[in-house]
Amino acid sequence: MRTVVADDEPLARERLIGLLEEIGSVEVIAEVRDGREAIEAVETHRPDLLLLDIRMPRMDGLEAARHLGSFEHAPAIIFCTAYDEHALAAFDANAVDYLVKPIRIDRLRTALERAGRFNHEVLRELEKSVSTSRERSHLCARVRGNLVLVPIVDIDYLLAEDKYVIVHHAGSEVLIEESLKALEVEFEGRFVRIHRNCLIALDKLAGLTRTADGRVLAKLEGVDTELEVSRRNLPALRKLVRTL
Amino acid sequence: MNESEKHRWLPQFCSLPTLFALMVVAEIVALVIAMAPDRAAGSWLSELGIASVFVQWLALLNAVVLCSSREVLERLPARLGFFSAWTLAVVTTALGSAVVYSMDHALGFGLTGPPGVIWRFSLGNAAICALIAAALLRYLYVRELWQDRVRAAAKAQVDALQARIRPHFLFNSMNTIASLIRKRPADAERAVEDLSDLFRAALGTREMLGTLGEELDLIGHYLRIESLRLGDRLKLDMDMGALPRDMPMPPLLLQPLVENAVYHGIQRMPDGGTLSMHGTHHQGMIEIVVRNPVPADVAHPRNAHAVANVRARIEYHFGDKAALIVQPTRGEFTVTVRLPEATRR
Secondary structure, three states, X not given: XXXXXXXXXXXXXXXXXXXXXXXXXXXEEEEEOOHHHHHHHHHHHOOOEEEEEOOOOOOOHHHHHHHHOOOOOOOEEEEEEOOOOHHHHHHHHOOXXXXXXXXXXXXXXXXXXXXXXXXXXXXXXXXXXXXXXXXXXXXXXXXXXXXXXEEHHHEEEEEEEOOEEEEEEOOEEEEEOOOHHHHHHHOEOOEEEEEOOEEEEHHHXXXXXXXXXXXXXXXXXXXXXXXXXXXXXXXXXXXHHHHO | OHXXXXXXXXXXXXXXXXXXXXXHHHHHHHHHHHHOOOOOOOOHHHHHHHHHHHHHHHHHHHHHHHHHOHHHHHHOOHHHHHHHHHHHHHHHHHHHHHHHHHHHHHHOOOOOXXXXXXXXXXXXXXXXXXXXXXXXXXXXXXHHHHHHHHHHHHHHHHHHHOOOOOHHHHHHHHHHHHHHHHHOHHHHHHHHHHHHHHHHHHHOOOOOOEEHHHHHHHHHHHHHHHHHHHHHHEEEEEEXXXXXXXXXXXXXXXXXXXXXXXXXXXXXOOOOEEEEEEEEEEOOEEEEEEEEEOOOOOOOOOOXXXXXXXXXXXXXXXHHHOEEEEEEEOOEEEEEEEEEOOOOO
16 A cells, blocks of 8 residues: 655654554555645645644644545545544544554554555545534645645635635635635634625735725735625624724 | 641731730720720729720730640640630639739739729639630631631642643653654653653642752753654753742743643644743842744634643742733744742742
8 A cells, every 4th residue: 555644743753654664565655744745745646545643733634634535536544643632533433543642553554454445435424524623724726637725824815706716815816616605604703704705804804995986895915906895794894893 | 838737726826917906806805994884984094094004914915825835725626725725814814913903902003993802803804804715716716717718729729720741742752752762762761751750740749849940850851852752843942041940939830831832832833943941030030931933823822721820820829929921923922920039838
């Protein structure tokens, strides 16, 4: 099995790779330091197996697994963690395995056997159970077949168009296949609705201006386009601005 | 520790607050005697003066007797001790009164009433004393009990706040040691020693006092383990040379702040960062500033709980002069601790 190891601690990676070498049935093709790098490694190397630490900087293991759920060539995932986190209870029901550190070699061997029987259905289930509980740190998009991960903090505003949402971030834009409504619910407090088709990042809001014909426009930091605020969303937005 | 835990039902009569309370009560008694109707009218003020001197003298005499016999009384069971203290006060008053009466009549002042009724005078005073002493001792006993309870409650609260080691830290450290054992046995050995010292401090059930030097050593042990785990992501900038190492301090008072800096700061940065810790010392106060970077997307660092714990413990041990100031800014987190060199307890 071609395997990627993801852990932010060099010694933890070293030990895990040592154990895998001892077992011998797997080939470690990449080692990475966080969830984002793990997704990128899966994209480049298309491994069969991903050994994923949960607590990592930038993007944690649970979120990486969630993004991988939408991949067609997703690998089997075995979670590794130092301490039982209640989030893991969700995976117990699914066939995805998890290991606690320090990992025992016998336990790792069993997990590898189980990973051989892993299939895509399981990951879909996993994605469902994770998505309801937590907020992502990145949005995952494909541009001409290539993977793009957009950090949530970089997003200026989200614009709905047909069945897509256009994500405007740091001067560029990508299309994602998600609903504006679902994004509004997931990132409540970070994004606020100003129009039927638009959510803006609240911490980027620079001010509201009124045009000669009575329309209200929202100005965002570092964004040239001014966005129209609908009459319906204006009172709630005003109230929010006042509490800032 | 033993001293404060022993059940103290009799107050310290030689202490200023109790002495003052006793004198106030004595003066009230003198006032009551002087103002009682059916006394010879006219010399009300001089009557009060004489009564005051006499009653205050008796009160002081009782205080001295009770103070010097406190050791013996404390050893008796509460009920018997209480009764003994009361009897002692009554007998002291009776004898004191008799002495004053005899002296007064020998000198011929006649301030203590007609001659030949020494029994009436001294027993009357003893009876007044018996009533007041019973009420006063009961009051002081209840107050002492109440203060004990307040102290115990505060101590229990602080004990509950005692620093605990995060389970994550334990298992991550064990994992680190497991990977070190084969290739770097010397490092593994030292990590086991460091971890043991930290757990010895954390498992200590009492807030017994250590020193600032010991605390700085514990912080050093902690950071050495985290350095092994995080590798070159954890950079340190320590300057604690100016601090008085012998200053008393409960163990693991400052370490949680450093653990927070690693846990919520350095560990969450993909490329790590510098944890800086600077100590200064002047005019009987020490100041320690812990500073660490935090990821830009963390608007409100979620370590309020640990900081509140440390603050409560600092207040308990160092009183009002101590301060803990948190300054979260975008991208950086700073905690400043100021402590007076002398502990409160």
